[in-house]
Amino acid sequence: MAPKRSRDDPISDDKPAAEPPIKKKKGFTVGPANLPDGTYRRKAQKIKSDLIQKAKVKKAYAKVKAEELASAPSKSVYETIDHDTEKDGSSPQEQTAVEMHPERQAMLNEPEAEKAPKPDHPQDRNSRRKRKPKPSAFAKEMAIAEQRRKAAEKRREEREFRQKDREAMARARRPDQHGKRRLGRESQVLLSRVQRMVGQT
Structure with missing residues (x-):
């Protein structure tokens, strides 16, 4: 058996194996890449630019929101309610009662009037909701054809x-x-x- 050929350049342990080059990210595509210049291509480009713009806005909003949350001290909802009541010395329900408009207060104090009986015809309500039939695309042509037939x-x-x-x-x-x-x-x-x-x- 023939002896093994010794390597001319032995690999050192401290040098890592050659890593494949990092591929650049391609991005995303909207629609086929081989569209001719025209309506569909412009539409695809518009959709892509809108998506990019929305993503930028979303990212900026998230950044601003994170900054706001970091700068503001976190308080629980219960603490803020307790703090407000201690300041005013009265509960929120008492405040609303004080701030009520006089006319509304008079309306609340009046006895309730008898409610009118509901109509026996439930179909009257449904008839109001019915949509008008969608106009036919060929209504004019059909009318002309009907006249000719007559x-x-x-x-x-x-x-x-x-x-x-x-x-x-x-x-x-x-x-x-x-x-x-x-x-x-x-x-x-x-x-x-x-x-x-x-x-x-």
């Missing part, structure tokens, strides 16, 4: 009536077996025509 229906009815009227008049004008005109049938057709004309005006 106009087409009216024209169709007119056509059908004229066709029936023509056929009825043709039947009425046909002579009977003796070659005479049938005035009774003609009068019925003319009467229906007049009724329709009067009904339209």
Whole structure:
């Protein structure tokens, strides 16, 4: 077996192993990095700048708050209440009673008036809360389409009536077996025509 090759540069114990270089923090990203310049990229940049601004404000607020807490001596809530009552010599409830407005005091002293009975219709309250229906995006177009449909229906009815009227008049004008005109049938057709004309005006 071949002897092991000795190292030319033995590693000293006091020198630590080479540490990998510290990577620089990249930061954070908002949206994909390969957006073309345009609306979406500007939107992403705006969101990122807003987040950064909010973080800075939050950090500054935390710093100021920490300074305020460090500078102010800590007192419990109970101590401050006791201290205030000792100064004034009266309880906080007595103070509020003294400071009450005369009109309010008069209102409190008056006997309570009878309450009006509640309405039996609970649905009246609910009807007030109901929202109006959201306006349709195509309401105008739908109204125009409805008008067109009604106009087409009216024209169709007119056509059908004229066709029936023509056929009825043709039947009425046909002579009977003796070659005479049938005035009774003609009068019925003319009467229906007049009724329709009067009904339209």
